[in-house]
Amino acid sequence: MNALCARIQEEKDHAIFVALLRDLSDLLERKELRLRGASVREWPWNRPWKTVPGIVKKILKPSPRSSKLWKKAGRTHYREFCRLAFPKT
Numbered sequence: 001m002n003a004l005c006a007r008i009q010e011e012k013d014h015a016i017f018v019a020l021l022r023d024l025s026d027l028l029e030r031k032e033l034r035l036r037g038a039s040v041r042e043w044p045w046n047r048p049w050k051t052v053p054g055i056v057k058k059i060l061k062p063s064p065r066s067s068k069l070w071k072k073a074g075r076t077h078y079r080e081f082c083r084l085a086f087p088k089t
Contacts, residue, residue: 001027018051 004024011017 001031014051 001024004020004027008017008020008024011020
């Protein structure tokens with residue numbers, strides 16, 4: 001398992017990387033079955049493996065102004081949630 005993880009970390013080719021991740025997933029599944037004797041995973045991987053191509057065109061740097069706005073909006077929404085979820089009696 002350690003050798004497989006080391007190969008995953010060092011791999012540069014995406015197709016081989018994905019194949020190694022699948023091998024690691026299979027290895028973990030076999031080990032879970034051996035250790036527990038059960039066929040239930042702790043985290044279900046019920047979605048198919050897929051890759052989505054994309055290209056990053058621009059990376060935005062966070063500005064202090066925008067983070068302050070998000071914090072203020074978050075606090076407002078949290079207060080509203082608490083008011084509705086836990087009404088005072």
